Amino acid sequence: MLGSFLILTIYSCEEVLFEQDISGETVTLIAPANNTEIEANSVRFNWESLEGATNYEIQIATPNFANANQLVLNTVTDSTFYQVELIENEYEWRVRAQNSGYVTAYSSAKFSVIPITNFSNNTVILLSPANGLITNEDSFNLKWEEVLEATQYRIQILDENGEPIQSETTNDTNLDITFPEGSLQWQVRAEKDNEFTLYSSRNILVDRTPPNIPTLTAPTDEQILTNPLVSFNWTRTLIEGSVEFDSIYVYRNLTLTDLVLKDEVTAPYETTLVTNETYYWYMKAFDEAGNESDDSTVFSFTINE
Structure with a gap:
């Protein structure tokens, strides 16, 4: 219904x-x-x-x-x-x-x-960094809440296949860690003598690699167009890591101070521009982790009616 x-x-x-x-x-x-x-x-x-x-x-x-x-x-x-x-x-x-x-x-x-009679029934409450964080930083202070009667905490870093690649212990409720690049998981358990809790875990994606620089393909450099509806195209090889995206920048002058258009776009991208003008354009790539490529080569084109 x-x-x-x-x-x-x-x-x-x-x-x-x-x-x-x-x-x-x-x-x-x-x-x-x-x-x-x-x-x-x-x-x-x-x-x-x-x-x-x-x-x-x-x-x-x-x-x-x-x-x-x-x-x-x-x-x-x-x-x-x-x-x-x-x-x-x-x-x-x-x-x-x-x-x-x-x-x-x-x-x-x-x-x-009810009162906890078995130490292993405790749960480690993770505080920071947040679960699912996507970042271009690799150094973090992992933090979690204290578990009563715990004598130490065991911290593990797991790779994308769930295999441990780093293991540390501490008596504190925080630990400085430097992550490698990749899709990772960090987990913490509390320990007391021969007893221990289950691991509490969070995911993190560390991506420190900038995207590749876009290569402009159309309009070609110094091309003369007769249609104000301009189709922009470019290529760029993706890099494994966080999601990447492209931004286009179109100016009216070679010094790139008179901005006409700036937008996040996918190829091909079409827009209508004023005729009887010369334009200068370039592309730049970004990713979700906060990395950015260098600017592409600047191309120019002219629209004549």
Whole structure:
């Protein structure tokens, strides 16, 4: 059943945006299930995705929402999971789905965080750098939260195949690391005598290599054009790493001070320019990590009617 829809915004007489009515739907909670006892310092909340929802509001109260002493968490996420560190106590958590026009009712469950009797049930809470970071820097201070009774922490760097390429231990809750280039994972576990927690991990892409310089192919240098609709083309060999993109720069003068056009583009790129003018253009490549190529050669062309 498609359900009913709401017209939210009219952009023109022909263009409208619809949002699905999800107000009668229910979010299915996965974990923690109702009345679960959790022996851990960190709790991961999971629920099923709901068609038509753009994000989810998750709340946690202690001891419950009917008699709340504290609203421990109130946040919105577009994921179907959330992890948070909690102290020993009784809690109730609830989730509702929403989009820009509708919300569902809350789905809720009660749970308790109980004392940790097994050290290995602890979870190392990673702080920085952020998960999924794409960067052209290679030196970082890894940080995580303290785990009670831990005598040391073990830190590993894994390559793109999940193989350890570096391992360190420290008594502190931070460590300076220099990463090699590549798609990597860093992970930390807490240790106490012969006991240890599971590793907590994050991904990082280190890309310190600038993209190749674009090679201009059209219009050719000093070409005379008769059509104001100009088709620009160029080539560039991609380098493995972060996503790369090209920017075009078009000027009215050889000193490159009178800018006509600057844009992120893909080849071929077409635009209309004023006739009876001479233009100077070049390309430059960038990547998501923040690297940039040198400027390409500058070409000129003239548009004559």
